[in-house]
Amino acid sequence: xxxxxxxxxxxxxxxxxxxxxxxxxxxxxxxxxxxxxxxxxxxxxxxxxxxxxxxxxxxxxxxxxxxxxxxxxxxxxxxxxxxxxxxxxxxxxxxxxxxxxxxxxxxxxxxxxxxxxxxxxxxxxxxxxxxxxxxxxxxxxxxxxxxxxxxxxxxxxxxxxxxxxxxxx
Amino acid sequence: xxxxxxxxxxxxxxxxxxxxxxxxxxxxxxxxxxxxxxxxxxxxxxxxxxxxxxxxxxxxxxxxxxxxxxxxxxxxxxxxxxxxxxxxxxxxxxxxxxxxxxxxxxxxxxxxxxxxxxxxxxxxxxxxxxxxxxxxxxxxxxxxxxxxxxxxxxxxxxxxxxxxxxxxxxxxxxxxxxxxxxxxxxxxxxxxxxxxxxxxxxxxxxxxxxxxxxxxxxxxxxxxxxxxxxxxxxxxxxxxxxxxxxxxxxxxxxxxxxxxxxxxxxxxxxxxxxxxxxxxxxxxxxxxxxxxxxxxxxxxxxxxxxxxxxxxxxxxxxxxxxxxxxxxxxxxxxxxxxxxxxxxxxxxxxxxxxxxxxxxxxxxxxxxxxxxxxxxxxxxxxxxxxxxxxxxxxxxxxxxxxxxxxxxxxxxxxxxxxxxxxxxxxxxxxxxxxxxxxxxxxxxxxxxxxxxxxxxxxxxxxxxxxxxxxxxxxxxxxxxxxxxxxxxxxxxxxxxxxxxxxxxxxxxxxxxxxxxxxxxxxxxxxxxxxxxxxxxxxxxxxxxxxxxxxxxxxxxxxxxxxxxxxxxxxxxxxxxxxxxxxxxxxxxxxxxxxxxxxxxxxxxxxxxxxx
Numbered sequence: 001x002x003x004x005x006x007x008x009x010x011x012x013x014x015x016x017x018x019x020x021x022x023x024x025x026x027x028x029x030x031x032x033x034x035x036x037x038x039x040x041x042x043x044x045x046x047x048x049x050x051x052x053x054x055x056x057x058x059x060x061x062x063x064x065x066x067x068x069x070x071x072x073x074x075x076x077x078x079x080x081x082x083x084x085x086x087x088x089x090x091x092x093x094x095x096x097x098x099x100x101x102x103x104x105x106x107x108x109x110x111x112x113x114x115x116x117x118x119x120x121x122x123x124x125x126x127x128x129x130x131x132x133x134x135x136x137x138x139x140x141x142x143x144x145x146x147x148x149x150x151x152x153x154x155x156x157x158x159x160x161x162x163x164x165x166x167x168x169x
Numbered sequence: 170x171x172x173x174x175x176x177x178x179x180x181x182x183x184x185x186x187x188x189x190x191x192x193x194x195x196x197x198x199x200x201x202x203x204x205x206x207x208x209x210x211x212x213x214x215x216x217x218x219x220x221x222x223x224x225x226x227x228x229x230x231x232x233x234x235x236x237x238x239x240x241x242x243x244x245x246x247x248x249x250x251x252x253x254x255x256x257x258x259x260x261x262x263x264x265x266x267x268x269x270x271x272x273x274x275x276x277x278x279x280x281x282x283x284x285x286x287x288x289x290x291x292x293x294x295x296x297x298x299x300x301x302x303x304x305x306x307x308x309x310x311x312x313x314x315x316x317x318x319x320x321x322x323x324x325x326x327x328x329x330x331x332x333x334x335x336x337x338x339x340x341x342x343x344x345x346x347x348x349x350x351x352x353x354x355x356x357x358x359x360x361x362x363x364x365x366x367x368x369x370x371x372x373x374x375x376x377x378x379x380x381x382x383x384x385x386x387x388x389x390x391x392x393x394x395x396x397x398x399x400x401x402x403x404x405x406x407x408x409x410x411x412x413x414x415x416x417x418x419x420x421x422x423x424x425x426x427x428x429x430x431x432x433x434x435x436x437x438x439x440x441x442x443x444x445x446x447x448x449x450x451x452x453x454x455x456x457x458x459x460x461x462x463x464x465x466x467x468x469x470x471x472x473x474x475x476x477x478x479x480x481x482x483x484x485x486x487x488x489x490x491x492x493x494x495x496x497x498x499x500x501x502x503x504x505x506x507x508x509x510x511x512x513x514x515x516x517x518x519x520x521x522x523x524x525x526x527x528x529x530x531x532x533x534x535x536x537x538x539x540x541x542x543x544x545x546x547x548x549x550x551x552x553x554x555x556x557x558x559x560x561x562x563x564x565x566x567x568x569x570x571x572x573x574x575x576x577x578x579x580x581x582x583x584x585x586x587x588x589x590x591x592x593x594x595x596x597x598x599x600x601x602x603x604x605x606x607x608x609x610x611x612x613x614x615x616x617x618x619x620x621x622x623x624x625x626x627x628x629x630x631x632x633x634x635x636x637x638x639x640x641x642x643x644x645x646x647x648x649x650x651x652x653x654x655x656x657x658x659x660x661x662x663x664x665x666x667x668x669x670x671x672x673x674x675x676x677x678x679x680x681x682x683x684x685x686x687x688x689x690x691x692x693x694x695x696x697x698x699x700x701x702x703x704x705x706x707x708x709x710x711x712x713x714x715x716x717x718x719x720x721x722x723x724x725x726x727x728x729x730x731x732x733x734x735x736x737x738x739x740x741x742x743x744x745x746x747x748x749x750x751x752x753x754x755x756x757x758x759x760x761x762x763x764x765x766x767x768x769x770x771x772x773x774x775x776x777x778x779x780x
Contacts, residue, residue, distance in 0.1 A: 039290030045527035059346035
């Protein structure tokens with residue numbers, strides 16, 4: 001069982017990220033439910049996705065139930081921290097150093113280095129998977145991204161994923 | 170058919186599962202108007218059509234009324250058909266919908282209506298199950314995406330069997346949830362044979378309407394007798410305990426998970442009703458009578474609760490145990506369930522949420538349009554409408570937002586009231602898709618009555634808020650096949666408008682001059698409504714190329730904050746510690762409008778010499 005919140009601003013690729021993780025997990029035969037934010041909020045507003053793996057019916061994570069909070073925008077972490085278990089872990093896109101409850105990676109900078117700031121979600125995915133927080137390995141994600149028929153997108157995604165993985169070691 | 174496997178499992182959004190259900194049911198005509206949280210239903214049908222090389226006809230209709238009528242026509246002509254919309258869209262389609270309930274259908278007709286408790290992206294929290302009751306039509310209420318697919322198939326069967334339109338009511342938490350959903354091979358295109366003339370039915374005069382009403386009532390009674398979905402079914406272990414919960418739809422999934430996670434709730438019998446109307450009221454009463462207490466947890470109106478005649482042992486919305494407004498999120502559901510049991514609830518501190526407000530995108534052509542409207546019509550009443558451009562409220566250029574098309578209708582009234590007309594001219598703003606949807610009759614009305622206001626149509630060539638669906642002005646249809654683009658200027662001319670001008674909102678000077686001419690025409694010369702079309706494609710559309718140019722802020726900046734306050738461009742960021750305004754290059758779209766309007770002329774193209 002895994003319960004996870006992914007948060008950030010509209011436009012940061014949270015929906016894409018949630019969907020991809022879910023697709024890989026169901027390919028492994030797991031039961032997955034997720035919930036996405038659409039509509040007005042995606043125009044730069046606060047958004048989050050819920051992801052639940054296990055024998056659930058509702059797509060929503062309850063307060064103090066999330067194992068992990070993945071935050072693509074440090075300004076959004078506080079808006080979602082109530083979902084996290086007392087012993088849960090925050091993974092945050094930020095240049096600041098780690099603290100006992102928070103692992104941080106400067107995904108925006110790594111994404112820019114990889115070619116586009118918009119790749120920060122993929123950097124984050126590499127980082128989170130390399131930390132062993134998902135029931136799926138970085139290699140499995142890599143295999144999935146390598147299936148993208150668009151050559152340039154494929155190359156950029158793989159580079160961003162690698163950068164995230166490397167930052168976790 | 171290109172699909173190789175008959176059965177598969179996909180990670181589907183509820184809306185995609187509904188689309189898939191329609192395909193599997195042999196549906197051959199689908200029409201919709203986009204609106205959150207329903208838009209992906211037709212979008213997924215377009216994708217299934219392509220993936221399966223399926224012959225289904227799909228259209229984005231001009232509005233929900235027409236979408237329903239197209240689907241209804243197809244049903245009378247024998248096809249299984251689908252109309253999809255958000256719940257306020259059903260208000261627009263209510264006239265034909267209620268009439269169709271009496272006349273009935275031939276090919277199965279499913280109307281998928283997405284509800285938005287919260288509300289997250291809508292004007293109301295109305296409950297479409299209540300609407301189904303009002304219209305006397307069956308409604309299925311899925312709890313998960315996988316159930317949405319199964320219920321779509323059932324809705325087609327029930328509609329066709331009883332010859333009545335069937336409503337499918339997914340809430341946002343089903344529409345925008347994803348789940349591993351088993352899919353099956355589509356049935357062949359279904360049908361009940363071609364149109365059969367029968368004016369006593371399809372063109373019934375009032376005398377026959379009475380007969381049809383009686384027949385409809387008989388259909389509903391027969392459904393309750395024959396269809397298992399009308400009866401509550403136990404979704405927990407039979408506990409023999411003193412408390413029951415009756416629930417339906419997406420909130421039933423929260424109820425299930427909360428019940429499974431708390432030992433105190435193990436002694437509760439949880440029942441779910443798949444078809445909340447027509448419901449087997451006697452079966453509900455039986456549950457109530459055989460328990461000490463029965464709690465109704467349903468969203469957003471007490472539809473099942475009101476079907477219980479003797480409610481002395483009932484807790485729910487009518488007794489105040491369930492709040493009368495707002496979304497029933499899992500934590501609230503837990504509190505409701507525990508307090509229903511009489512168990513203590515733990516008072517949790519309310520989460521401290523400072524949600525970032527949405528804004529018009531960097532480079533959005535609506536931003537310069539609003540900016541210049543405010544400049545030219547300084548003390549106007551800004552009559553607004555529904556779409557991305559409702560976000561003009563952030564810039565102080567949207568004063569009203571009622572429903573689709575109301576900017577124009579209301580402008581006629583705002584300009585008519587005798588109080589302070591001369592100090593407050595009225596300017597209405599509306600998007601192109603919303604104008605087509607419900608603005609045209611209102612504009613004709615304004616012309617006919619010589620209503621004194623300026624209308625600015627913000628034409629970005631798509632229905633942008635919901636993801637860029639085509640409008641009647643586009644020369645392509647939902648599936649990309651060729652259509653006829655309706656000429657907006659000719660249309661407006663045909664409405665009788667004398668003053669029509671088209672302008673590029675990126676061109677500040679031209680835009681200002683155009684708005685000034687409209688002001689003279691309408692207010693100075695008193696010649697009635699004038700229309701300005703501010704036309705530039707939405708920056709989010711894939712074929713729109715934005716300039717590579719990036720900008721920086723020079724020393725001339727005196728921190729007047731006009732860029733964040735008046736332009737409200739998200740690319741500008743004020744760094745408090747450095748007391749400096751900067752442009753975030755990743756957010757900037759390169760439109761350069763800020764360069765034209767910065768009061769200190771401090772914004773320069775990057776790399777150019779500073780003055």
